Amino acid sequence: xxxxxLKAICVVxxxxxxLPTAVVLASRGVSIVGVDVSxxxxxxxxxxxxxxxxxxxxxxxxxxxxxxxxxAATKPAPADAFIIAVPTPFHDGKADLSYVEAAAASxxxxxxxxxxxxxxxxxxPGTTERMAAQLAALRPDLRMPTxxxxxxxVHIAYCPERVLPGRVLVELVENDxxxxxxxxxxxxxxxxxxxxxxxxxxxxxxVRTAEMCKLTENSFRDVGIAFANELSIVCDKxxxxxxxxxxxxxxxxxxxxxxPGPGVGGHCIAVDPWFIVEAAPQxxxxxxxxxxVNDGKPSYVLEKIKTAIAGAxxxxxxPKVLTLGLAxxxxxxxxxxxxxxxxAEEVARWNLCELLVSEPFAELLPGKLATHKNVRMVHDxxxxxxxxxxxxxxxxxxxxxxxxxxxxxxxxxxxTRGVWS
Ligand code: SAJ
Numbered sequence: 001x002x003x004x005x006l007k008a009i010c011v012v013x014x015x016x017x018x019l020p021t022a023v024v025l026a027s028r029g030v031s032i033v034g035v036d037v038s039x040x041x042x043x044x045x046x047x048x049x050x051x052x053x054x055x056x057x058x059x060x061x062x063x064x065x066x067x068x069x070x071x072a073a074t075k076p077a078p079a080d081a082f083i084i085a086v087p088t089p090f091h092d093g094k095a096d097l098s099y100v101e102a103a104a105a106s107x108x109x110x111x112x113x114x115x116x117x118x119x120x121x122x123x124x125p126g127t128t129e130r131m132a133a134q135l136a137a138l139r140p141d142l143r144m145p146t147x148x149x150x151x152x153x154v155h156i157a158y159c160p161e162r163v164l165p166g167r168v169l170v171e172l173v174e175n176d177x178x179x180x181x182x183x184x185x186x187x188x189x190x191x192x193x194x195x196x197x198x199x200x201x202x203x204x205x206x207v208r209t210a211e212m213c214k215l216t217e218n219s220f221r222d223v224g225i226a227f228a229n230e231l232s233i234v235c236d237k238x239x240x241x242x243x244x245x246x247x248x249x250x251x252x253x254x255x256x257x258x259x260p261g262p263g264v265g266g267h268c269i270a271v272d273p274w275f276i277v278e279a280a281p282q283x284x285x286x287x288x289x290x291x292x293v294n295d296g297k298p299s300y301v302l303e304k305i306k307t308a309i310a311g312a313x314x315x316x317x318x319p320k321v322l323t324l325g326l327a328x329x330x331x332x333x334x335x336x337x338x339x340x341x342x343x344a345e346e347v348a349r350w351n352l353c354e355l356l357v358s359e360p361f362a363e364l365l366p367g368k369l370a371t372h373k374n375v376r377m378v379h380d381x382x383x384x385x386x387x388x389x390x391x392x393x394x395x396x397x398x399x400x401x402x403x404x405x406x407x408x409x410x411x412x413x414x415x416t417r418g419v420w421s
Contacts, residue, residue, distance in 0.1 A: 006116070006193055007031060010079035012103045014041055014072060016052055016267075016334075017120060017161045018085035020168045023057065024197045026064035033079060034072040035106070045072040053333040053361065054168050076107045081116040081193050084131075085161070088121045090271045093278060095124050104131045108138035113153040116189045120161050122215070122268065124275045125208045128158040132182055145182040147206075157181040157190035158207050160214035165266070165332045176200040180210025218272035219287050224258045225269070226290035229297045232260035243418035262394050262416040263297035263339025265328030270294070270337045298339045301392075301416055302346055308390045308412045309352050319353045322378070322388035325395020326359040326366060333361035340394035341367050348372040356384045360399040382407065393419050 007030065011022040014036040022034040036042050041051050048062035064070035076082065084107075086099040100121055107117065117135070119128050129147070135154065136144040145152040158180045163171040177194055179202055181187030187204040194202050205213070228246065235242035246257045264270045273291050277284045305321065312319035328338035335341050345368050348355050355375045357365060364370065365377050378384040381400070385391060385407050393400070396417040405420055415421060 006080040006196065008033070008079040009081045009083060009193070010035060010076045010107065010110075011083045011085065012076060012107065013084060013086035013099075013121070014045060015085065015087065016054070016165065016168070017163070018083070019045070019050065019052065019061065020054065020057060020163070020172055021083060021085060021120075021161070022070060023060045023064045024169065024172055026067075026069035027060060028196050030069070030196060032064070032070045033077045034070060035074065035076050036072060037074065037102075039074060042072040042074055045070070055166065056169050060169065076110050078110045078112065079115070081118065082107045082111075083118050083120060083193075085120040087267070088123055088127075090274050090278075093274070095127075095275055095278060097123070097127060097130075100127065100131060101134060104134050105138065108135055111135065111139055111142060111154055113142065116155045116157070116186075116193060118156075118190050118193065119158050122160060122218075122272055122275070123158070123211055124215075124279050125211045127211060128156060128180070128207045129182060132156045145186055147182060150183045150185060152183070152186075155181065155183075155186040155189040157186045158210045159190055159194065160210065162214070162217060165329070165334060173197055174200055176203060178203050178205060178210045178213045180205050180207040180213075182207050212276075215272050215276050218269045219276055219290070221258075222264060222269050222273050222294060223286060223290040225261070225264050226293040228258045228260045229263075230293050231257070233300060241421055243421040259418065260416070261297070261339070262301050262343055264294040265336070265338040265340070266334065267336045298342050298346075301339075301343055301394075301414065304414050305343070305347055305390070305392060306350070306352075308414060309350075311412070312389050313352065317389060319389040320356055320387055321347060321353045321390045321392065322356040322358065322384050323347070323392045323394055324358050324381070324400055325393070325397055326357065327361055327395050327397070330396050331398055335362075335366050341369075343392075343394060344375075345369060348375045353390075356388060358384060359395075360397050385411070390414065393417050 009030050010033045011018050012035045014034045022032045026032045044051050048065040050058050050061050084103045086103045089096045132144045142153040179187050179190045191202045232242040249255050273287045277288045323344045326341045356378045358378050358381050369375050390412045393415045396419050
């Protein structure tokens with residue numbers, strides 16, 4: 001553990017990244033004010049509870065609150081450093097930076113000489129410099145950095161998170177991080193902050209490269225998944241088992257194909273490549289096509305389900321379709337941008353079958369599913385399989401490992417994850 005020079009840090013945005021970052025810093029002895037616009041989230045955290053599911057986060061949060069190192073509030077308080085970790089959604093072909101702007105506006109009144117501000121939110125290149133200009137306009141009494149003015153009162157940097165949901169508390173500490181200061185001194189100040197809890201390498205660069213690095217990492221993965229998804233459709237056409245094919249191809253020492261699925265979900269990989277497309281539309285042809293391939297995969301799965309339903313109805317049945325999993329990926333409780341949820345909602349909307357929905361991470365039907373009369377949440381998976389005519393594997397949660405292939409005998413099985421292939 002490093003000696004703590006930054007004694008008080010304000011973390012703005014207590015979501016999937018901000019809250020874990022706040023509690024890890026608190027566990028290293030830093031006094032944290034965590035800020036969130038939601039009063040319910042603030043109250044919950046101040047009771048030592050969490051509003052998201054992530055392994056061990058509940059215990060570490062409870063401890064940080066109990067020892068008085070973490071306090072949540074709806075407004076920022078003066079601190080030595082500010083970390084901004086708020087959402088940057090993408091609507092209608094444009095990044096929505098309004099939350100970053102609101103966060104910057106909220107810290108402006110409490111900023112003082114010597115403070116450090118780090119933006120962590122995924123952002124198009126140029127966002128951190130625009131935030132610095134916004135802060136300069138709001139606080140003309142403080143000199144903010146620019147790429148050619150090293151001498152400043154407040155240091156500003158960009159440092160993207162790269163943690164994997166489900167492994168956040170481990171990866172937050174162990175992963176290498178890229179730090180891009182607006183000036184060299186800004187990078188050095190941000191490095192001090194991340195050294196408090198990171199054991200990985202802290203790699204310093206300029207601010208735009210750091211912003212682009214985050215987008216590049218997620219686009220790289222999106223393109224890889226698009227390759228696997230395209231391959232699965234090609235193999236369906238050619239009558240080849242894509243899962244076996246990928247297993248075999250991956251024995252080549254320089255081939256490592258990812259896994260096909262029902263589409264790409266979550267708030268990162270399905271979104272971030274669009275930031276690159278927005279910044280350089282003519283030049284990002286492969287990145288755009290990968291997005292389109294992955295976004296098209298739920299429709300392809302839906303066609304298969306529709307064909308299976310038509311088959312059952314043609315022999316007079318009102319079929320029962322069981323979908324397994326709604327989360328955007330295995331073993332998380334996150335339904336944001338989930339292709340599985342999109343697929344289940346569309347099947348429900350058709351009203352051509354009774355839809356049995358299983359999701360180990362939900363007590364009640366999420367999203368629009370609850371509004372449909374032909375949809376039923378099921379918790380006993382074995383019983384639901386016994387009832388169903390058609391079984392659709394959408395999310396290979398560990399809880400489904402217990403399903404024995406024999407239980408599926410006589411069912412139409414649509415396995416988007418290769419669990420039984
Ligand atoms: N998926 C596949 N096939 C695969 C791998 C994933 O279909 O072989 C699907 C998943 O089911 C899911 C989606 O892709 O729907 C994304 O899942 P993921 O596990 O690849 O990534 P995320 O969104 O949970 O986290 C990513 C990570 N980025 C990279 O791996 C480059 C993580 O490190 C980032 O911190 C995170 O995005 C983020 O916050 O940006």
